[in-house]
Amino acid sequence: MPPHTDVLIAIIDDDDSFRTAMGGLIRSLGYKAAGFSSAEAFLDARSDCHADCLVSDIQMLGMSGIEMKQTLNRDGDTVPVIFVTAQTDAVLSRRVDECGGLLLLHKPFDGQHLIDGIHRALDRFPQSN
Structure with a gap:
């Protein structure tokens, strides 16, 4: 999918440096990025x-x-979610699958894996803009 400036990717992480780095990567792909320091702040x-x-x-x-x-x-919101974690808990993959997560990446991860996941999310769930 080619980059579209009307596509918004939200980054939800309590680590400021991670949000900043991911925001830069996402904007370099031609998408808008918005950062949130908690799940509650995003909701x-x-x-x-x-x-x-x-x-x-x-x-x-x-x-x-x-x-x-x-x-x-x-709430019926089907926005695709790519999860990231520094945890090595063996049950996380199952929990991500059970809640409908699109992808699980373990920190540190190759940025290309995130890029591929974003493209997959946008191809599977075209934006409504």
């Missing part, structure tokens, strides 16, 4: 932030990324 802003894809950490203070995806599911 509070989602009526104003119509993201086409989410990149979310799993383990954050407060609500986890998986709990956020479950909330989105309950």
Whole structure:
């Protein structure tokens, strides 16, 4: 899918440097990026932030990324979510699959894997803009 300036990718992570780095990578692909320091901050802003894809950490203070995806599911929001984590928990892949996550990347990861996941998300779930 070619880059579109109307596509918004939301980055949800409590690590400022990760959000900054991922925002730069996403903007270099021609997409808009919006960063949120928590799942709650994203959920509070989602009526104003119509993201086409989410990149979310799993383990954050407060609500986890998986709990956020479950909330989105309950609300009927089908935005694709790419999860990232520094955890090595063997059950995470299963939990991501069960909640409908598109992809799980383990930090540190090759940026190309994230790029491929974003393209896959946008191809499977075309934006409504």
